[in-house]
Amino acid sequence: MTIDTPNGNITPFYEIKDTTWGGRSCFATSDIPKDTVILEVNDTTGSSIQYEFRKEVCHNCFKYNGKSMKYKIKTTDVEGLLSENNKWLKARMKKFCGAGLWFCSTGCSDTYLRIPRIIDLIEAYEILLDNHTKMLKRNNPDDANEEKLNSVKISQSIIDSEWRNIEINWLPMIDKMKYTKRQQSLPITSEDEYNCARFVCNTLFHLRTYTKDTETGKSFWNLQSNELNKMMRFPILLHFQQLVFRTLYILLPETLRIDFNIGTFRHIMGSEYGNAFGIWQEDESVDSREYFGYWVFPRASYFNHSCIPNITKTRNNKTMYFTLNKGVSQGDELCIDYSGVLDFTTVKRRDFLKENWFFDCQCTRCKLEI
Numbered sequence: 001m002t003i004d005t006p007n008g009n010i011t012p013f014y015e016i017k018d019t020t021w022g023g024r025s026c027f028a029t030s031d032i033p034k035d036t037v038i039l040e041v042n043d044t045t046g047s048s049i050q051y052e053f054r055k056e057v058c059h060n061c062f063k064y065n066g067k068s069m070k071y072k073i074k075t076t077d078v079e080g081l082l083s084e085n086n087k088w089l090k091a092r093m094k095k096f097c098g099a100g101l102w103f104c105s106t107g108c109s110d111t112y113l114r115i116p117r118i119i120d121l122i123e124a125y126e127i128l129l130d131n132h133t134k135m136l137k138r139n140n141p142d143d144a145n146e147e148k149l150n151s152v153k154i155s156q157s158i159i160d161s162e163w164r165n166i167e168i169n170w171l172p173m174i175d176k177m178k179y180t181k182r183q184q185s186l187p188i189t190s191e192d193e194y195n196c197a198r199f200v201c202n203t204l205f206h207l208r209t210y211t212k213d214t215e216t217g218k219s220f221w222n223l224q225s226n227e228l229n230k231m232m233r234f235p236i237l238l239h240f241q242q243l244v245f246r247t248l249y250i251l252l253p254e255t256l257r258i259d260f261n262i263g264t265f266r267h268i269m270g271s272e273y274g275n276a277f278g279i280w281q282e283d284e285s286v287d288s289r290e291y292f293g294y295w296v297f298p299r300a301s302y303f304n305h306s307c308i309p310n311i312t313k314t315r316n317n318k319t320m321y322f323t324l325n326k327g328v329s330q331g332d333e334l335c336i337d338y339s340g341v342l343d344f345t346t347v348k349r350r351d352f353l354k355e356n357w358f359f360d361c362q363c364t365r366c367k368l369e370i
């Protein structure tokens with residue numbers, strides 16, 4: 001059974017309500033039989049393929065066969081899509097490198113190229129690729145400083161004040177600079193920052209479609225942010241985020257920079273920590289499947305975790321399905337498994353959730369076992 005509602009975007013199977021134990025959660029609105037697909041989503045607001053899989057995973061359907069994908073976007077594919085606004089790309093067409101996108105078939109690259117205004121994202125990706133190629137030739141000072149950057153003390157006021165510093169001092173300084181001087185102010189970045197910058201571009205691009213008056217856009221802006229928890233655990237992330245922000249502020253083309261500001265950037269990053277789903281290899285067991293990257297589906301981000309989940313997540317190409325693995329009664333909480341460690345002992349499992357997801361699990365199994 002799949003969802004079939006008049007507007008296709010609100011499931012009739014559950015309602016989202018506040019709880020006293022774990023923020024908002026989803027509750028069945030009626031008795032629902034096993035095997036019902038209670039949510040089906042393909043409206044990602046942002047996705048990212050891991051750097052090491054960038055050539056081996058199709059950027060359209062996420063197919064993987066252990067080898068480099070055969071198809072890249074060609075200059076001739078892009079020429080017809082260019083508009084007045086793609087000034088950078090127009091000037092650089094002869095040197096076009098494929099924007100770091102690989103596909104399993106011409107069908108997949110054609111489908112990708114048919115996404116409305118995809119040229120704006122291709123342009124941003126190509127700019128980042130060009131910058132990354134230059135960065136590869138430079139020594140990254142952070143490699144030696146990692147330990148120091150990870151020992152910084154983090155609190156909400158420290159995070160806020162670091163961003164205020166960027167806003168008050170760095171932005172006005174950059175705004176005054178001419179193009180060439182701005183380029184010289186680009187920070188040195190590595191593969192991780194390059195990949196993260198691509199994820200932010202991807203999100204900015206999708207948020208043009210999923211505006212605040214759409215169900216997906218509304219859900220995106222309502223996502224819980226895990227900025228503080230994540231940075232307290234990995235202090236280096238504050239420095240990392242600022243490198244990505246500064247890179248994007250200097251490089252983003254006009255078409256994607258309209259809604260780009262510190263607030264949006266922090267929400268994109270903060271909500272990714274704790275809400276993103278893994279893009280896992282299909283048709284492989286949990287123990288041997290590859291992790292290709294992650295993506296955000298705001299409408300699917302209201303499921304809490306349970307160590308005896310009643311929902312199973314699956315992926316088919318670009319769609320995720322949330323299917324009941326047992327029958328539920330009206331009012332039951334509907335939960336997924338975040339962790340993949342349900343076989344661990346109670347203590348280990350709870351420690352894992354605390355370490356990686358920053359919460360003390362309040363599910364019925366944990367309550368029973370402790």
Ligand SMILES: C[S@@+](CC[C@H](N)C(=O)[O-])C[C@H]1O[C@@H](n2cnc3c(N)ncnc32)[C@H](O)[C@@H]1O
Nearest residue numbers: 022023024224301302303304305359361362363
């Ligand atoms: C993907 S969100 C789920 C929706 C979230 N409750 C909300 O209001 O946005 C994940 C967050 O929900 C909370 N959460 C999820 N499962 C939980 C559980 N079993 N026990 C306690 N808190 C939980 C944690 O704060 C976690 O960071």
